[in-house]
Amino acid sequence: MRTDGPPDPGPRAAGPGAPVVKRYRALMGPIAVVTLFVVAMIWSPFEPHPLPADPSGSPGGEISWADSDWTVFEESVRSAVAVGADTLPMGDLMVHIGMGLVGTPYVPGTLEVEGPERLVIDFGGLDCVTFVENVYAIATAVKAGVADRLAERGVVEGEYERMLRALRYRGNVIDGYPSRLHYFSEWLLDAETKQLVDDVTEELGGIVDDEPIDFMSTHPDAYRQLSDPDNLAVIRRVEELLSARGRRYIPENRIAEVAARIEPGDIIAATSTVSGLDVAHTGLAIRVDGELRLLHAPLVGDSVQVSERPLADRILAIEGQDGIMVARPLEPRAAPSRIVGGAR
Numbered sequence: 001m002r003t004d005g006p007p008d009p010g011p012r013a014a015g016p017g018a019p020v021v022k023r024y025r026a027l028m029g030p031i032a033v034v035t036l037f038v039v040a041m042i043w044s045p046f047e048p049h050p051l052p053a054d055p056s057g058s059p060g061g062e063i064s065w066a067d068s069d070w071t072v073f074e075e076s077v078r079s080a081v082a083v084g085a086d087t088l089p090m091g092d093l094m095v096h097i098g099m100g101l102v103g104t105p106y107v108p109g110t111l112e113v114e115g116p117e118r119l120v121i122d123f124g125g126l127d128c129v130t131f132v133e134n135v136y137a138i139a140t141a142v143k144a145g146v147a148d149r150l151a152e153r154g155v156v157e158g159e160y161e162r163m164l165r166a167l168r169y170r171g172n173v174i175d176g177y178p179s180r181l182h183y184f185s186e187w188l189l190d191a192e193t194k195q196l197v198d199d200v201t202e203e204l205g206g207i208v209d210d211e212p213i214d215f216m217s218t219h220p221d222a223y224r225q226l227s228d229p230d231n232l233a234v235i236r237r238v239e240e241l242l243s244a245r246g247r248r249y250i251p252e253n254r255i256a257e258v259a260a261r262i263e264p265g266d267i268i269a270a271t272s273t274v275s276g277l278d279v280a281h282t283g284l285a286i287r288v289d290g291e292l293r294l295l296h297a298p299l300v301g302d303s304v305q306v307s308e309r310p311l312a313d314r315i316l317a318i319e320g321q322d323g324i325m326v327a328r329p330l331e332p333r334a335a336p337s338r339i340v341g342g343a344r
Contacts (some may be wrong), residue, residue, distance in 0.1 A: 001219050005070040012330040045174055063154045065121050072123035076100050076138050079145040091265020093139045098284050098295045103175055104304045117177045128282045131297040132267055143332045175227040178234035184269050185247050186280035188327050197327040203260045204326055206248035213242045215276035249323040255312035259292040262326055269325040270315060280321050
């Protein structure tokens with residue numbers, strides 16, 4: 001799930017009996033409910049945080065972002081080009097961009113703004129999913145040669161918004177709260193359909209997880225927008241489709257075996273032990289002194305950072321996570337405006 005779900009939980013002691021199947025989920029249900037309500041209060045849209053840009057009503061070519069957001073974007077682009085990272089494979093470029101965002105505050109709930117659903121641009125605070133989305137979108141812009149067109153700020157903003165919309169919304173269209181890709185397994189499926197990523201979980205030995213997805217519809221009180229019965233009905237239908245399709249994951253005690261085949265910049269989705277929830281956390285694969293680690297925006301740590309532990313050890317040490325899904329970012333085939341289409 002996206003930023004609406006429970007936070008990345010604390011560590012647990014790793015042991016030789018790490019589960020291959022999701023045996024903890026039924027036991028985690030009551031804990032999840034309590035956690036969700038606490039998190040919902042913390043992540044209330046009424047919590048003060050920098051006002052994100054609302055580009056949805058801006059005509060093409062006009063500047064709509066906050067200057068602070070543009071500065072982060074521009075610096076990310078210029079930094080990548082300055083060191084030749086724009087010539088690297090997409091995954092390596094994403095690692096470079098992600099490392100440039102290390103230290104950015106962890107801010108949950110930035111997409112949960114009042115009023116109708118709209119595209120939010122906010123580089124001032126990131127959560128685990130908006131970090132992945134923005135790194136991917138910046139990398140795509142760099143690959144499209146945006147560094148040569150930064151003087152056309154309004155046009156560049158529009159191109160970036162189209163890419164971000166393609167990553168965040170089903171069918172590239174903002175059509176109310178349910179059109180956002182809330183469950184990260186659907187985020188991956190949608191991105192693969194758009195030829196933005198390649199889900200390599202199966203080729204890495206991933207096994208089938210056919211447990212139903214229904215967390216949002218079974219906890220509607222935790223989501224302000226689900227007080228609308230129409231929104232709830234759409235979410236329930238999405239859950240039914242995802243549940244019928246199933247998905248694959250690499251169990252936590254097999255991650256070390258396949259770590260050498262996971263590439264820098266691969267999108268990592270840590271699967272959840274909570275009943276009805278697909279994904280608990282997301283980030284990017286990164287190698288530090290040969291070890292596979294996670295570049296991510298965790299709740300614990302308060303900012304974008306590289307994990308202290310290897311990825312396999314980290315997943316084993318967290319009670320609420322039991323494996324990973326892995327998606328490899330694909331090289332862009334065209335400029336962002338041609339990839340995703342649509343007007344700004």
